[in-house]
Amino acid sequence: MGTIALVGNPNSGKTTLFNALTGSNQHVGNWPGVTVEKKEGKFKYNGNIYNIVDLPGTYSLGAFSEDEIVARDFILRGNSDVVINVVDATNIERNLYLTTQLLEMGVKVIIALNMIDEAKAKNIQLGIKALSKKLGVPVVPTVASKRKGIDELIKETVGLIDEKMSLKPTISYGDKIDGEIKSIKRFFTDKTLEYPPRWIAIKLIEGDQYVHDLVTEDKDLDSDNEFRDILSRIKENDEDYELEIVNRRYEFVKDVTKASVIRPKEAVKTITDKMDKILIHKYFGLPIFILIMFAMFQLTFVIGEDLLGEMMVTVMDALAYAIEIFLININSPAWIIAFTTEGLIGGIGAIIEFIPLIVVLYMLLGILEDSGYMARAAYIMDNIMRKLGLQGKTFISMIVGFGCNVPGVMATRTLESKKDRMIAILINPFMSCGAKLLIYLVFIAAFFPDSGGLVLFIMYFTGILVALIMGKVFSKTLFKGESADFIMELPPYRKPTLRNVLRNIWDNVSEFLKRAGTIIFAVVAILWVMAVLPVGVEPYGAESVLGKIGLFIAPIFKPAGFGTWQAAVGLFSGIAAKEAVVTTLGMVYAGVGEGTELISAIQNAFTPLTSISFMIMTLLYTPCAATIATIKKETNSVKWAIFAMVYTFAIGWVMAVLIFQIGRLLGFN
């Protein structure tokens, strides 16, 4: 038994290694900041089971951002027996900076020197043994993506658990700082704050606010005058000290790598350099980005709907028919038959038909992500984002929001400034998630079957546009001040692996099915009950409870052109989950509904113009319950969660009304 933690720089292949070790299927992206929360898995070796925890990728173990604190705390609290430090072999010098901090934490460390194949391609010569000797920790070369070196790594890691802690090299920070370390260290024992005394001393000298707060909270220490004097003495110089400490660490790294890492005189020009010449070109970069997004939605539509969608409809129809016959044959009670055919098949069936589209979209997004292009998108967008008072990295959380707003909101953790983070959280709900996609698909099928890709592109693009405009508004009003500076790694382009792309599809589709089986099922059940009560009314009629609720809300949406009780109920249930909008429409319009019936019902109930204003409303209005809960968690404030609910609704309503009214003036209907 034992617990092993994985630590490393963003994009060092940590998550890929995690998957290789556990045989699990965590999501990997070729861009920094994919893992913002720790993920756990297990592996078996010699009959024993070991826990393995993938910590967020960080450049350092300071208290710079949320994800660094998560990683640091996990290691320091002694939660792991061994730390595997994943080091990118093509970039050892920088990666070892993190290692120097691990060495000071008093934990057992083993280095997985990853991507040695890429290092070889770049003509970098590595002396593994020399490296290991200088660092005082075992070093195992690996290629996680090809599962090379994994067995050796497991063997060494497991062996390390029972071994005694080896003596690590101590970095000297020069007489002055070393003296300060000594004077602080003696106030602490191993027990004082759960953290090693030398580490605490270094952090205090570096001016680490988090540790400083911890120390001053300790009553014994805080009442010790001598200790307080030392603290304030350090405080005066901590900026100089911090720089000196960084420099000394790099000097240590230089000394370590001097003999063991030899780079070629002239860096090998890689395919990445050539591709970047075009893809992030001064003038072509942005048009290419827009073109790629546009092509993505076109392809999604052509493959997902035109080729596979028809097939799915046929399958679903046959299935629905078979289930109904089966239920009648086994003499099920009438209400079960009604619930199944009207509620389940009408409701959930309406969304199942769109699975091929979801598969194709996530396949394409997965390929883009895996290729390393997303980091370039952030780079290209930084210029525009900056003019709006935001920054390029915010765009990454927005793209994650395309999948689902919940991880989108969580991805904002990599933003360092509070201002950037709050804005990024508040605008994320405008990003069109996979569930909203379903809504557009239904309306596209009803009104714009020939220009589906274009309509999708417009919807996604409108979402981005509104998010950016609101970002600008927020940065001028609620969250003034400077945006954090843009610093981002541009990882090398890599060929997307089938494994990763399949995983991306599976993650999203399984999540979708899980939701269909739980929350959407619950929504359908509740709606069905409301639709048939009180006893005696015509099911799904205006007189049912559901109808009355809808009639009550409906007038609000009259100016937007869709003031029917059915549309109102659909939007209402969409606050539980966005997929529920389609399921609800499927139930209330078609009753017993296969896709085609739902679509013809929608053709009768909406016009092309109101279908657009309705789609815009669903794009922008109040996010689903899961997203609201995540906003509450990430902002740690009920106030902001409520704000997010209300202001998005207002924006959605205003936009829908504008579109309907202006469209009508222009003579559309």
Next chain:
Amino acid sequence: MNVSLAQLKSGEKGRVERIHARRCAAKRLYEMGFNIGADFEVVKNDMGPVIVSLFGNNIAVGRCLAQKIIVKQSN
């Protein structure tokens, strides 16, 4: 001669001399490899962030920040 990183053109090489940014930004730069004395090559500097190759990895640095990184141009 000391200039800011933003003044170097694509293809030019240099060495980090000083960083005049806010403390937290400076720290992040150090941690990502822009420590004092680090050698680098400018990959792209035309608009938006400046892309720098450091130890063989490309890092994009916002233009504002690049102006605060004082470098010594090497030949």
